[in-house]
Every structure is written in structure tokens, then in C-alpha cells.
Amino acid sequence: MIKEDTVFILGAGASWHYGYPTGETLVRKVVQKLRNLAESCRVSSEIGKADYDEAKPQFITENFCDANAATGSREEQRKEPWLKAAESCEKLAKRIEVVDPPVIDYYIGQQSEASRVLCKLAIAWALLDCERESEKASGNINRKEQLELSPEEADRNRAKRLGLSQYADKWHRFILYQLSVGCEKSSDIHHNKVRFITFNYDVSLEHYLDRGLRSNNLFTTKDIESFLGNDRFIHVYGNIRENPLEKDTYGKLSPDMVNNYLESPANNNSKLERLKEFIKNADYVYQASKGIHTIANGNTGKSLSVDETKIELAKKEIAKAKSIYILGYGFDDNNNNLLNLREHCRIRTSLSAQTQRKIMFTNFGNINRVNKMASKIFSPSGSSEYFMESNILDLSSSGVGGLSDYFEKSTNDVYSALSCDFDFLNE
Numbered sequence: 001m002i003k004e005d006t007v008f009i010l011g012a013g014a015s016w017h018y019g020y021p022t023g024e025t026l027v028r029k030v031v032q033k034l035r036n037l038a039e040s041c042r043v044s045s046e047i048g049k050a051d052y053d054e055a056k057p058q059f060i061t062e063n064f065c066d067a068n069a070a071t072g073s074r075e076e077q078r079k080e081p082w083l084k085a086a087e088s089c090e091k092l093a094k095r096i097e098v099v100d101p102p103v104i105d106y107y108i109g110q111q112s113e114a115s116r117v118l119c120k121l122a123i124a125w126a127l128l129d130c131e132r133e134s135e136k137a138s139g140n141i142n143r144k145e146q147l148e149l150s151p152e153e154a155d156r157n158r159a160k161r162l163g164l165s166q167y168a169d170k171w172h173r174f175i176l177y178q179l180s181v182g183c184e185k186s187s188d189i190h191h192n193k194v195r196f197i198t199f200n201y202d203v204s205l206e207h208y209l210d211r212g213l214r215s216n217n218l219f220t221t222k223d224i225e226s227f228l229g230n231d232r233f234i235h236v237y238g239n240i241r242e243n244p245l246e247k248d249t250y251g252k253l254s255p256d257m258v259n260n261y262l263e264s265p266a267n268n269n270s271k272l273e274r275l276k277e278f279i280k281n282a283d284y285v286y287q288a289s290k291g292i293h294t295i296a297n298g299n300t301g302k303s304l305s306v307d308e309t310k311i312e313l314a315k316k317e318i319a320k321a322k323s324i325y326i327l328g329y330g331f332d333d334n335n336n337n338l339l340n341l342r343e344h345c346r347i348r349t350s351l352s353a354q355t356q357r358k359i360m361f362t363n364f365g366n367i368n369r370v371n372k373m374a375s376k377i378f379s380p381s382g383s384s385e386y387f388m389e390s391n392i393l394d395l396s397s398s399g400v401g402g403l404s405d406y407f408e409k410s411t412n413d414v415y416s417a418l419s420c421d422f423d424f425l426n427e
Contacts, residue, residue: 001182002192007321008175009339010198010205013328013364014414017169018204019134019141020127027104029129031093033122038089040278045082047275055275057282060085063117092118105237117289124240124289127202128253134204135251139164171327171415172205176212178424186223189213195317196233199335201292203244206233210245234314236338237306238293253281311338318344325422326361327414331373342377347393347405358406360422363387366411378407 012022021029041060056065064081072080092115101107108119133141147159179192196205206228213224228245293306318324318339329335336342345359359378363370368388375386378393386393386407393407410417 001180001188002178002194004193004322005317005320006194006323006325007317008194008196008198009318009324009326009329010196010200011327011329012200013330013362014171014198015200015202015204016142016328017140017171017413017415018202018208019130019137019139020200020202020204021130021142023103025142025145026123026126027096027101029126030104030119030122031096033125034089034093034096034118037118037122037125038086038093041082041086041089044275044278045079045086047271055279056081057279057286059117059121059282059286063114064088088114089118120289120292121286123201123292125285127240128285128288131202131204132251132253137164140167140169143167143169168415168419170208171418172208172212174418174424175205176209179209179213180216180218183218186218186220189219189223189227192227194232195314195321197236197314197317197339198233199236199329201235201238201240203233203239203241206244207247207250210247231310231313234310234317236311236314236335238291240288240291242287242291253284306338315340315344322357324357324359326359327417328362328364330370331377333373336373336377342382346378347380347407356404356406358408358423360408360410360417362410362412362414362417364411364413371409374409 012020016022060081064084092111096104096107099107104119104123108116111119130141137144141164143164144159144162147155147162150156150159175194179189179194183189183191198205210224210228213219213228214221225245233244318341324345348357361374363374371387372384375384375388376382379386387409391409391411393405408422410421412421
């Protein structure tokens with residue numbers, strides 16, 4: 001049981017273990033999805049029968065249909081929104097390729113409203129695809145994709161016979177254990193003092209903790225849903241599911257929403273029936289995309305559509321936490337500012353700091369840029385050198401100036417950090 005106030009701050013590296021892309025990989029997937037969507041719209045524009053020829057996905061009717069500007073024949077008017085959407089997707093994909101941003105999020109914040117809609121749609125589609133494929137593979141599909149994209153033929157051949165389930169990736173098991181151990185009755189789950197603050201759009205952690213707790217006969221559905229609700233998880237930039245604990249559709253996005261979907265031999269339905277299926281899937285993805293907020297823009301540390309109430313709650317939880325685990329997070333300046341991490345996480349020099357506080361973070365590969373960014377956050381003076389040479393900064397027994405903080409860095413991935421490096425919670 002987690003008896004002391006504990007906060008997990010999660011970056012993209014935490015969700016990587018569950019098959020979700022980070023940084024440049026997401027950029028590549030967004031470009032691919034935009035091109036897939038452009039082709040699907042072009043093919044769809046050629047189909048229209050009887051009373052169904054006016055049907056279109058919501059993202060088209062809300063963003064590319066303008067009855068006042070319609071010209072030409074009825075058939076041309078029917079095709080025009082499809083073709084406008086296809087052209088916009090293709091142009092946006094080309095622009096992203098030219099810019100080649102290391103992350104997609106900031107690029108989105110600098111685009112027009114129509115482009116932001118398409119970018120978020122592509123992100124949601126990519127993430128829902130990852131959700132489905134990881135569920136299907138029972139493992140981290142990123143491991144296979146890394147090998148498939150390798151310039152080495154031996155790696156690409158190895159990818160064909162890779163057993164994903166044999167890798168250690170499901171780090172949620174350590175959290176699940178700590179939530180459950182010490183509980184004697186169902187209601188004891190509520191005694192856990194923990195919050196999860198995530199910069200990720202996916203809801204994999206909610207899903208796996210929910211599934212794990214439901215597999216323990218001790219806990220009732222009512223207690224599980226109550227515990228995992230109530231802002232237990234704070235998604236800084238939103239998420240792709242209105243209800244993160246939705247079980248029936250998790251990992252179930254139809255694979256038919258792909259390039260040239262109407263020509264796919266997956267089944268023998270008519271093209272019109274396949275069009276209906278495409279529209280249903282596109283609407284599902286579009287609704288998921290509406291939960292994604294535009295990332296913080298410029299130096300303000302503010303998001304264009306962030307939930308300020310949740311941000312204030314996140315700050316409050318970080319400020320009172322006695323243990324903070326920062327996992328798979330790159331210490332981006334705007335994200336740091338958004339949560340005011342420097343104020344809440346820097347080394348305390350006040351004599352009023354009477355209780356020990358533990359802050360542990362991962363820096364997979366020991367990247368110097370991350371070391372410097374983390375050091376600036378934790379150092380009272382803003383020094384960038386604290387974690388350049390050392391992985392542990394223990395001030396709890398120094399007796400100097402009332403210092404009582406313990407900082408630890410792991411250069412392993414999130415799973416290995418929790419299993420091999422960091423002490424178990426509350427130890």
C-alpha cells in the first residue's frame with residue numbers, strides 16, 4: 001500500500017513500453033496517417049449511391065463542407081468536400097516532412113485550426129492503432145518496429161521471429177503490487193495516496209491497472225472504479241478516450257481504416273458497405289482526437305486548451321508529495337513551467353523541511369541534455385551540473401541547512417529503473 005503522498009510524472013518514455021511512439025516516431029506515423037487519410041478520401045469521393053451519397057465523416061462535414069461556396073453539378077458538389085480534405089491532408093503531410101520536427105506537438109500549436117484538426121485526428125488514429133496492435137501482440141510493438149526500420153539486414157530478419165511477450169515491459173505490475181499489498185478488504189484500496197500526472201495521450205496505465213485490480217477477487221468493481229476515478233490520473237494535454245476505463249472498445253479499432261480500404265480483400269462487402277464502415281471508424285477516431293489538447297506554446301508554459309483546474313490540482317499534488325517518480329520524461333522547459341516543477345521539486349534549503357522527500361527520475365541512456373535540464377530544475381541555484389557525474393544526491397543525513405531531500409537518477413528504461421534501481425515505494 002502506498003501510505004505516503006506519492007506522485008508519478010510520466011513522459012513518452014513511460015508509454016513506449018506499451019507500444020506507443022515517442023518523438024520522431026510519432027511524427028513519422030502522423031505523416032503516414034495523413035497520407036492514408038488523403039487516399040481514403042480520394043477513393044471515397046468516387047462512391048455514392050441512392051440515399052447514401054451525401055454521407056461523410058464528421059471531420060469532413062465540420063471542417064470541409066461549405067454549402068454557401070458550393071458550385072458545379074450535384075456530383076461535383078458531393079465530391080468537393082472529400083477532395084478538399086484529401087488535398088489538405090496531403091499538403092499538411094508534405095509540410096511536416098519539410099520541417100521534420102523532432103516532436104509533433106509544438107508544430108501543431110503553430111498551425112491553422114483546420115491543420116490542427118487533421119494533425120490531432122492523425123495522432124489519435126496512430127495511437128488507437130498502437131493500442132490495437134499491442135493488445136494483439138501481447139507485447140511492446142516498438143521493439144519489433146525498431147528492428148524493422150534498422151539499416152542492418154540481420155536486424156530486419158530478427159524482427160520477423162521476435163517474441164514480444166518475452167520482453168520485460170509491463171512496468172505497471174510494480175504499481176499494481178504496491179496498490180494491493182497490505183489491503184485486507186476491498187475498501188482498503190482507497191488508503192493508497194497516489195496520483196499519476198501524465199503528458200501522454202494514451203490511457204494504457206488506467207487500462208492495465210483496472211484490468212489488474214479486477215483480476216484480484218479482493219476488490220469490488222465499485223471500489224476499483226471509485227479509486228481509479230476522481231482525477232487519480234491527470235492528463236496534462238488530454239487523452240484519446242472520454243472514459244479511460246472503457247473496456248469494450250479498448251484495442252478494438254477496426255484495421256479497415258487504412259490506405260485503399262475499399263480495395264482491401266479483408267472481406268467481400270460491397271464498396272458502399274466498406275464506405276459506411278470507414279465513416280464509422282473515422283467518426284470514432286475523430287471523437288477520440290477531440291480529447292487531445294494543443295501543447296503548450298512558446299515560453300508561456302500555457303496550452304491553448306488545457307484544463308486549468310486539473311493543472312492546479314497537479315501542482316498541488318506535486319507540492320505536497322513525499323515521493324515523486326519522474327519516468328520517461330525529457331524535462332521540456334514548457335512542460336516544466338506548466339507544472340511549476342522548479343518551485344516544487346528543487347532542493348529545499350529551508351530549516352522548515354523536516355521530513356525527507358524522495359525524487360527519482362529516469363534518463364535512459366544518460367543523455368547529457370536531460371541531465372542538464374533535470375539539474376536546473378532540482379538545483380536551488382539553477383546549476384546544470386548536479387547529475388552530470390553522479391546518479392545519487394542524498395542530502396537527508398548531511399545536517400547542512402536543514403536539508404532532507406534524496407534524489408536519484410536511473411539511466412535504465414522505466415521497467416528496469418523500477419525493478420532494479422529505485423527502492424520500492426515507501427521503503
